[in-house]
Ligand code: COA
């Protein structure tokens with residue numbers, strides 16, 4: 001069947017469509033129906049089913065006789081290691097870790113924070129939680145102790161599983177002091193921590209609280225898979241919103257299994273025995289869905305890559321991994337390709353490797369600029385597929401479903417909506433606009449299986465953030481348009497979220513950090529265009545009267561403060577001191593206008609501006625940083 005027929009068949013009978021997709025999952029108790037609308041506009045999927053995620057990702061493949069197939073390949077140029085783990089080995093390791101967690105009191109519904117680099121043990125920790133029905137929350141290693149503390153206080157974990165260190169090309173990331181600092185800062189204290197000691201750094205353990213990964217598991221009874229109900233939270237993943245407090249996106253168990261399993265064939269065109277690689281990090285949603293869960297659920301081999309697109313050791317690393325491991329579908333962020341292209345503009349490294357198994361390259365996480373797509377098309381000579389999704393959805397809202405039908409690629413568009421998503425472009429009043437007209441992108445409720453049913457412990461915030469602006473719709477926070485052929489174009493965020501190197505960051509959270517500097521009276525953070533990273537954060541600081549410090553010192557302190565409070569991932573390296581910030585007469589800071597000025601784009605004087613002269617001052621200040629050159 002072609003894409004259109006499949007999409008239309010979903011629209012005609014969503015219940016039938018998802019019940020059929022549910023056939024790809026092993027149930028302890030099969031669902032009697034797909035959608036549960038009892039609490040609309042809050043929806044659940046497969047809520048009367050019973051199921052276990054780990055069984056579907058691991059055990060069922062062993063039971064089907066594929067125990068000797070590789071489940072995980074760890075390819076780590078930063079440690080010069082490469083090793084494989086079979087499904088049988090994975091089952092043994094996960095059952096053992098789950099048994100040890102259970103012996104220490106972790107049960108269905110308990111939260112467990114995972115703070116680990118790109119090593120197979122991170123996936124094992126996630127799967128061990130899933131085995132017990134415990135709810136994991138993975139925190140990205142590039143966040144500072146303070147951000148980890150905020151997450152500890154929000155989800156109140158019984159245990160934290162961490163590694164002794166992570167390895168960045170230019171330094172060792174000392175996870176353990178960050179973890180200890182976070183536990184000190186947090187009001188909630190976990191009962192215990194499990195630390196995976198890496199060779200590169202052995203961390204000091206706190207007696208009675210910390211246990212070493214291996215000794216912790218010594219002599220314990222392995223745990224079997226614990227059935228959970230379909231709507232049981234599989235995990236919580238925090239993501240940036242408008243304010244400083246991150247949003248705890250909840251992932252429901254059954255919908256997650258059904259939807260991810262469906263996407264592996266329909267979108268990525270892979271199945272049992274194929275090698276699939278998503279070059280992301282387990283701390284992000286791409287890592288949850290497409291490094292850990294989906295490839296394993298589908299019986300593929302997944303690659304855990306511990307390195308960077310460039311510099312580990314060179315811009316040929318990705319092509320080496322693809323060639324050596326016979327990767328069939330590969331997923332990365334456009335920024336990674338831009339980094340490779342910058343170092344290897346003519347694609348010389350690509351020629352060194354045999355990439356004949358690679359059928360397609362998938363891009364997501366930020367807007368894929370046409371030049372980058374064209375560069376990849378030219379040098380790889382395979383379909384380059386942009387697809388659009390968010391932490392909240394867990395899988396693609398729009399894509400080019402290669403496993404169903406290879407649709408024509410249109411540069412700058414992530415193609416068409418996937419079954420389950422009725423995507424509409426709305427004007428401010430909530431009315432659908434005509435093709436070609438820019439508007440807010442919204443999805444008609446209910447969202448499909450696997451998407452967020454709520455935010456952790458924050459149902460009101462969920463309703464306010466996503467459901468209240470356009471009643472009957474989920475508001476994506478992205479703006480764009482649809483063309484005459486139904487292709488979507490994602491142009492910008494409608495909120496204060498920026499996207500730096502495929503990482504989603506809140507300018508609101510960054511402003512809170514700057515405002516806490518003793519000399520800063522007022523501030524704004526904007527995302528300015530960056531050739532490599534898409535956007536880059538920039539601070540504008542107004543100092544308190546009488547602040548005698550040198551401006552350069554204040555800027556330096558603010559940069560350090562951001563690194564200490566949010567973490568290196570914020571990539572906050574630039575700020576400038578100004579006398580005043582441009583505002584509307586009602587006092588709203590005109591961030592959008594400043595972005596346009598900084599980027600040297602066309603801009604119009606806002607009708608509501610309080611004092612137009614301030615924009616000249618801002619332009620001059622931005623020019624000192626090499627910006628605002630239209
Ligand atoms: N743990 C600790 N620190 C981390 C980290 C981690 N897991 N990941 C990144 N950082 C640090 C980096 O070391 C860097 O620190 P520095 O300021 O001391 O140099 C900082 O965070 C910013 O990192 P990054 O944005 O990655 O910039 P970079 O200059 O190191 O690398 C790219 C640039 C383009 C190569 C890199 O951003 C990249 O590979 N991006 C792809 C992103 C991606 O896959 N996103 C997932 C969405 S699909």
Ligand code: AMP
Pocket residue numbers: 239285363364365366367368386387388389390391392414476477478490492493499502503504
């Ligand atoms: P995250 O939740 O971190 O995955 O970030 C989601 C946001 O990244 C989306 O809301 C978009 O703003 C942006 N994004 C992700 N994929 C794409 C894409 N293919 N094209 C344009 N923007 C994207």
